[in-house]
Amino acid sequence: MNASLDLVYNMSSSLYVFDTLPELQQKLLLSIDKNPGIRYRELLRLINSSNGVLSYHIDRLEKMDLVIVERRARMTRFFPRNISNEIMGVMGFLRNQTSYEIIKLLYDRGPISQQEIINYTRKAASTISWHMKKLLDDNIVCIKDKNIIYDGNNDVGIKTQHKKLNLYDLLNRNIVNGLIYKTNNYIDSAINNYSDIMDSF
Structure with missing residues (x-):
């Protein structure tokens, strides 16, 4: 059997x-x-x-x-x-196309800014903001660091303006590592058998 x-x-x-x-x-x-x-x-x-x-x-x-x-x-x-609550939370997001793209991008390149995520996914800023809020609220993504972006002229006597930009990364890369490449398709796709997933940890 x-x-x-x-x-x-x-x-x-x-x-x-x-x-x-x-x-x-x-x-x-x-x-x-x-x-x-x-x-x-x-x-x-x-x-x-x-x-x-x-x-x-x-x-x-x-x-x-x-x-x-x-x-x-x-x-x-x-x-x-x-199944643990942590893995359950990540799996739910991996079954959504936009969330999957964000998580995979952060896994491959994080920490990065939200603008970089928008540029890579080619999604509307409002769409990415909505998904990022959900990922942050569920502790899948975190604000890793703040990057200072300088604007204006750096010549002596001219005041330089700058702003801080949030950089985002995965909160637990180990859990994502065991799941990210076991998702077959994007939108609510089937992740491989749970037993196979657990074998990768």
């Missing part, structure tokens, strides 16, 4: 063996394990089920403490039970 079919989950001192679950719940657990951070609508398409049926079985799995359900404004994501 495939190793993934031998999943055993521990809840309240009782063992819940994968094979004892209904077939649809088994399929849901395997789909979530292979696609950490998958959204509700993606999961609905993946298992080819009705909204009511999916909602019922997800509710059952959550009550049995077999999956982690992350609920945010207008978005719900699902994660395997054996």
Whole structure:
């Protein structure tokens, strides 16, 4: 039998063996394990089920403490039970195209300014600002340093004006290192099996 079919989950001192679950719940657990951070609508398409049926079985799995359900404004994501909050947070952002591009850019070139991020991604300044705020609020990105930019004439007797520019970097590069290149596509793409991801740490 495939190793993934031998999943055993521990809840309240009782063992819940994968094979004892209904077939649809088994399929849901395997789909979530292979696609950490998958959204509700993606999961609905993946298992080819009705909204009511999916909602019922997800509710059952959550009550049995077999999956982690992350609920945010207008978005719900699902994660395997054996995943840390830090990795879960990064995975959620890596499944968004713009956030992925920002994180990868910071991973490759950080610390850099927000203007450099705008230039590289070719996104509107307002779009990058919105995503940067989310990344900062969730402690994925931090302000690493301030770079002084000089303007004006440096000739003697002429006052030089300057301003400080925030430089951004990843807060935890080690976690990103284990995930960044395991994302197959951009928008809500499937990250490889969680077990494979953990093997890289």
